[in-house]
Amino acid sequence: MLVAHDENQQLIILQRQFSRDELQVLKKQHQFFCPQCNEPLQLKIGQIRIPHFAHLQHSECDNLFSERESEAHLLGKQQLYEWFERLELAPILEPYLPQIQQRPDLLITYQKRLFAIEFQCSPLPLELFTARTKGYLDAEITPIWIVQNSFERLKDNGVQKIKINYTMSQYLLHNQGQCYLMTYDVKQEMFFYMSNLTHLKKTQYLGQVHRLPLKQQQFPFLIPSKISRQKFEQFFLQMLQFRDDYMHPRLLLSKRGVNDRFLFALYELRLTVNQLPIFIGIPVRNANAFDEFCVEWQVQLFYFLKCHELTPQTMNANAIPYFFEWASFAMTMERKKEVTYYLSLLKRLTIQSATDHLEKKHLIEVLYDELVAIG
Template sequence: MLIAYNEERQLFLPYQYTREDLQRYRRFMKFYCPQCQHPVHLKIGQYNIPHFAHQSKNNCAQLFAEGESQLHLQGKLQLFEWLKKIGHTVMLEPYLKELSQRPDLLVTSDRRQVAIEFQCSTITHEKWLSRTLGYKKNAIQVLWLFQTSLKNSSLQGIQKLNISPILQKVIAYTAQDQPYLITYDAKTARFIYWTNLLPVYGHTFIGKVQEMTTNMQHFPFYEPVVITIEEFRLYWQLYKRYCRQFAYQRLLHNHKGVQDAFLRSCYELGFTLTAMPDYVGIPVKASEAIPMFSLEWQTILHYFCQGIQQLPHELNKSEIRFFLSEQNMDITDQAVKAIQNYGAIFAKNYQNHYIPDICGHVYAHLFAIATIY
């Protein structure tokens, strides 16, 4: 922990003093945990950030974790100083008794409170949900800010991203309904934006990575702008590459033969895995609700449509739900929307006999049009 009370009940922040001063204070001053009131020990290392630790284990340690990494301590201090510098009222490690929780930072503005959780270590879904709901029940907005992973700490530009399930839970949306994620790199004191996120499959996304120094950042955080059609063409190239890789891998590692719904559909429709039609494998909004690669479910959808003599854009909600049920997929509103979104794109191509600039049309549906179908 970065704070403690001294014998006079005054808040003591070690980072504000030199190591020589801290060594002198440690000899004659006693410190106490702000949460449990038990004595704590001031730790002053040669390289580590000065901090406090309980002198003996007690129940407090379950609420106020011991053994924080130096990166976590460093990041909290950087964010604390940054928020103060830009004029915000912010508390470091405040104990919220009514929640029995201690956010890393608590920002108060116009009677509105925002708890900032800077997360460096792994956290379970259960713990994340419990803490998030705790803040929500007490009308406190929570902002989860994860330490930037090593893989994505130095690369910028449009690229493939691996976003873990827990990080996917904190994806935010702009006013134009574009998904993005902000992480923080305490090593470089920079915010890393993963913007205009396009789901590929599972944990894989395509996104544009940009960095911003604390000197340039605002709070609440700046929202990213929509990518251009030229930038989306790079997305399109990457996405189509993954489509080809998916088809090749399915053919190479197929063990089900004709029982494989995707390969069976390709055979019945006369699709060639090495040259799939442009109108399958299309990224659409809400596609993350369908646990299949777009090339797979859209091909199977066309085979399903052939069986009932319909086209994808002609399907009603009842027929869409029946399709999802046949494929043992969860019948959710988002999954239905994904298929409707695909139908809307397919209809345009069908009416124009598969217009050559399908990339531009997909861009319009994904980025330029905010309507959710």
């Protein structure tokens, strides 16, 4: 907790420019009280944690968040508060909003709109994240969630594989068809952007990483640029490499033998793990609907087409639910959309069967239009 009232109802904000000697004087000269419950607070000036206010033991205040705050959370709030001040946005630190009984880390007004800034440093259950977001929106406040950066193995820049767990994925942002994640590192005072994210399987994504120092950030927050057509070619080649790397252990480690529907479909289609056509195992819009890597269901879709004497051009939307039942995939609306997108892509590429040939350059051009240029 970085904010308190003194005995004269003056607001005290603990900023980084306060020296420890100044804080010791402040502690001796004033009493401090919680802005929410008005109960006494103590100013803690230790050698390890950032100076902060804390409730006395056995307090009945219903928002004892300060005792649970991490060092990173306290420091991040200070850094963001000072940055918003430099932008002359008059930030309010740790305001309590009684109408929704929530306390964002920061509240700012920009172009007559209210924004709640939440710097999240610990896992937040989806139900609580959803409830807090709804609370802000119901109060006509736009929430902006900034997540503490925990990606220690990222390369400085460039296209790379990124692991985004299910808890972190709730903070994914979308803009004009692009999916990206924005995190913040308090030690480096640096934003990390993982942009142009494409789902591979489970918690693995392919995306482009770049850094942005806090001093170079802007508000509204920077939205990363879409990947260039030239960069997308590198992106596509890495996707194919991931597909090939996925296929070999998938074949060797399968314990189901002829009962493995994926391997059985490969056999019936006369396809091998080393000679898959380049249009099978490729990303499409809505690619995170399946946990499985897309090559799994795309191979089975081609086998479904073969068994029912269909082509992407002759398969209509009514047949898609039947495909899910036939392939033993649970159908959701999002998965149905993903299969629909893939069929439309195959139609555009004039693909008739799994044995067709397609030039890589043409596929890259069409995929770029589908995945990047949209919106």
